[in-house]
Amino acid sequence: MTSNGKLRIVHYLNQFFGQIGGEEMAGTTPRVQPGPVGPGLALQQALGNSAEVVATIICGDNYVADNLEQASREILALISEQNADALVAGPAFNAGRYGVACGIVGQAAARELGMPVITGMYVENPGAELYRKDIYIIATEDSARGMKDAVGVMVKLLMKLIRQEKVGSPEEEGYLPRGIRFNSFAEENGAKRAVNMLLAKLKGEPFTTELPMPDFDRVTPNPPLENLSKAKIALVTSGGIVPKGNPDRIESSSASKYGKYSLEGLSDLTSETHETAHGGYDPVYANQDPDRVLPLDVVRDLVKEGVIGELHPYHYATVGNGTSVANAAKYGAAIAADLKAAGVDAVILTST
Amino acid sequence: MCTVVPISLTVGANRIVPAVAIPHPLGNPELPCDEEKLLRRALVEKALKALQTEVEGQTIFE
Amino acid sequence: MRLELGRINITDIRFGEKTEIQQGVLVINDAELKVLLADDPNLVGVDLDLAKPGEDVRIIPVKDVIEPRCKVEGPGGVFPGFISKVETVGSGRTHVLSGMAVVTTGDIVGFQEGIIDMSGPGADYTPFSKTLNLVVSITPLEGLPQHKHEHAVRMVGLKAAAYLGSAAVDLTPDQVEIFELGNFAENAVQYPTLPKVAYLYMLQTQGLLHDTYVYGVDAKKILPSLISPTEVMDGAIVSGNCVSACDKNTTYHHQNNPVIRELLLQHGKELCFHGVVISNENVTLADKIRSSDYAAKLVKMIGAEGAIVSEEGFGNPDTDLIMNCQKLEEMGIKTVLITDEYAGRDGASQSLADATTLADAVISVGNANEVIELPACKKVIGNLKTAEIIAGGFSGALHADGSIKVEIQAITGSTNELGFSKLRGEGF
Secondary structure (H helix, E strand, O other): OOOOOOEEEEEEEEOOOOOOOOHHHOOOOOEEEEOOOOHHHHHHHHHOOOEEEEEEEEEOHHHHHHOHHHHHHHHHHHHHHOOOOEEEEOOOOOOHHHHHHHHHHHHHHHHHHOOOEEEEEOOOOHHHHHHOOOOEEEEOOOOHHHHHHHHHHHHHHHHHHHOOOOOOOHHHHOEOOOOOEEEEEOOOOHHHHHHHHHHHHHHOOOOOOOOOOOOOOOOOOOOOOOOHHHOEEEEEEOEOEEEOOOOOOOOOOOOOOOEEEEOOOOOOOOOOOEEEOOOOOOOHHHHHOHHHOOOHHHHHHHHHOOOOOEEEEEEEEOEOOOOOHHHHHHHHHHHHHHHHHOOOOEEEEEOO | OEOOHHHHHHHOOOEEOEOOOOOOOOOOOOOOHHHHHHHHHHHHHHHHHHHOOOOOOOEEOO | OEEEEEEEEOOEEEEOOOOEEEOOEEEEOHHHHHHHHOOOOOEEEEEEEEEOOOOOEEEEEEOEEEOOEEEEEOOOOOOEOOOEOOOOOOOEEEEEEEOEEEEEEEOOOOOOOEEEEOOOHHHHHOHHHOOEEEEEEEEEOOOOOHHHHHHHHHHHHHHHHHHHHHHHOOOOOOEEEEEEOOOHHHHHHHOOOOOEEEEEEEEEOOOOOOEEEEOOEEHHHOOOEEEOHHHHHOOOEEEEOOOOOOOOOOHHHHHOOHHHHHHHHHEOOOEEEEEEEEEEEOOOHHHHHHHHHHHHHHHHHOOOOEEEEEOOOOOOHHHHHHHHHHHHHHOOOEEEEEEEEOOOOOOOOOOOOOOOOOOOOEEEEEEOOOEEEEOOOOEEEEOHHHHHOOEOEOOOOEOOOOOEEEEHHHEOOOOOOOOOOOEEEEEO
C-alpha cells in the first residue's frame, strides 16, 4: 500500500512503449522511472483511485531476448525494490520479443515474488503460447489500436487477482485459456449438451468443443545400442508390478509415486513374490505370473546366455491408470536420472 | 512394449514393440507354460533388436 | 418397436411383513428377500439396509446400482439372459419403481468400486444420493476367486431388483411414458428433411469388473451390433460391476441411458433417430481396430449423417473412442464425443491418453482427478477402510475421524460418460 492507502502497481514496458526509442534502442538495459509512462497513463486511468502506478520498469526487447535469464533476474530485482502489490506487463499486442519479455518477467514475478501478474497479447504472439500456462494473458488486438480496451480488461482481472476473488472462464474474463481444467455444474446434463452440439454441427452452426484436443511432447530418438552383450539393461513398467503386499502402497489409479524394487536373488517373478497394484485391467493374469508384465525370467536367461551384458539390480514400477501425463512425465524423469546415475545403457519399458 | 500402439504413438514413444494384450502384454495365459515363455522371449528379443536399430522418428517394430 | 414405461413413484421405503407398495411406500419383507438372495453356494449371506436422501450415511464400496422393474405386457422379462429367459425385450409395457434403487456393497472384489454419500458435499456428485436405496451387503465365502465373487454379486443385485419390481405388477402407474421408433426405411420416409442421427454406445469389456453384458452375452465377445433404443431402456444391457466408479455405467445408467432418452425426445422434431450401435472396448489392438471398423461401418450402413459416441472408462478406451471418431469423420459422419478427463489433481495435465484433430466436438463430463473432502458420516454401510484402495483413493485417504479425501473418481457416477449428470470440465 502507498502512504495514502492505495495498492502499489509496477508497470513493465519495452523501450518503444517506454518512450526511450525504437529498434536502435532495443539493447537498453533495465531501468526504473517513477510513476506511469506512456501506456501507463491509460493504465492509471483504468485503475482509478484504488491503485497507483508507483514505478515503470523499462527494458530493451533485444536485451531481454539475448540474455533471458540474466535480464529477468535484473528486472525481478528492480520489481522487488518497489514493494509492489501487483505487476502489469505490456500489453505487447503482436510484438514477439516484447511478448516473450512480458511473459518471462511476469512468470518470474509470479513464481519468485508470489505477486498477482497480468499482461496482454495478441493470440498469435509467441509469448502467448510460451507463458499462457503460467500467468493470465488478456487477449488483445494485434496492434496498439487496441490499447484502451486491453488495459480496461487487464485491470478488471488484475483487481480480482489482487482481491483473490474467483476467476471466471476465459470467455468471461477475456484471458487466453491456460489449459487448466476445472469442474463445474452445467445447466444441462451431458447428454443434452451432446445432442445440442451435434445438431449445431449438422446444421453448420457455430459450436464450441468443451475439450480441445491435448498436445503431446515429442523427443528425438536416442542412438542405438552398439554392443548389447556389454550393455546394462533395466526393466521399468507402468503395469503396477510390485513386491507382494504393495509396500509403497502405490495407488490403483492416479498413482502419486513410483517404486524402486530390488531384483537381487530373483530369477523369476511369481504369485508368491509379486503382484500388480494396477486397477485398470483384469489383474488375475498378472497376479498368476507377473513375468507377463515384467519379463524378468527371460531377461535373466538372456543375461546368462551372454546376449545381454547385465541387468540393473532394481526394477521401477508405477501404475499408469488415471495417472496424469504431467505426473507420469515427472516419474519418468526421476527414474531416468536414477538409471543414468547407475550407468544403465537401455531400458525395456512395458505398459499395460 | 505396449498393446495399444496408438497411445504410444500419440504420447511420443520412439521405439515401439506391439505386445499381446493389456492384462498380459508379455504373455498369453491360454498357452502352456513353456510356449508362453517362448512367446515372451521372442517379444523381448524384438525389443532388444529395436534398441540396437537406428531410428529417425517414431517406429513400430512389428 | 413401442415401449411403455409405467412409472410408480416411490415416496418412501421401509422393512415390514409383506413386500408391497402402499400409496407409494415400498414395504420390503427383509427376511424373505435375505433368504432369496443368500441362495448361492458362493455366499455366506447378505444384509439389508436402507439409505435415504439427506441421511448422514455413506455406502462404500459400491458395486452396482439397479432400478427395480417388472414386465407387465409384451415379450420377455426383466434382465433377459440373467433373471428372465433370453427373449427380445423393448416392446409392450414395463413398470418401474421410480425414485428408488438397489445398491450392492460388501467385501471388495477388486479396486474399482465406489462411494455414495447420501448427504454432504459428496452427494452432489452422485445421482444415487437422490434415490431411496435398498442397500444389499454381500459376504462371499472366504477365498472365493474374484471372477466368481463378481458373478455372485452381480446376480444378487439383479435378483433383488427383480424381486422388488414384481411388487408393481398389478399397480396403476403414476405416469406412462411411450417410446416408439420405426425401422430405418419408415423413419427415412416419415422424416425426409431431418438429419439422420445414430448413437454409438461403447461398452467396457476389459475383464473382471470391466465387463458389460447384453442379453447375458459378455460384450467382449461380440462384433459391434445394432440394438433398438427401447431394448436398452428395457434392461437388455447389464453392468459387470464397477471399474473406476466415476465413469463405469451402472445397470441403472444403462436402464436410463440419457443419450437414448434425449435422442428419442428429439426424434421427429429436430432429428431422425436412426438407431443404436453397441461396440466394445477390448484389450488387444486387433480387437480395437476390428470393432471400430465394424461399428463405423454399421453407422454408415444405416444411413446416419451424424453420431454421438459415448465412452465408458478411460485410458486405453480413449483409443477406442478416438478410432471410432476418426473412422466416422473420415466417412463423412459428423460426430460428437462424450468423455471425462484425467487432467491431474491440479487440472494442468493432458486430459486424454489419445487424441485426433478430427475430434472437434467433445462434451467433457468432468475431470475425475479433482480432489474432494468428504466429512465423516454417522453411519457407514460397507467398509470404510476400502477408501484407501479403491480407484481414486490413496494411502492416507481415510482420516482418523472417519472423513476421507479422495478424487471424485471414487464417487459412483460422478463423471458418467453417458452424460447422465450435469458435471462439466472447463478450460481456465
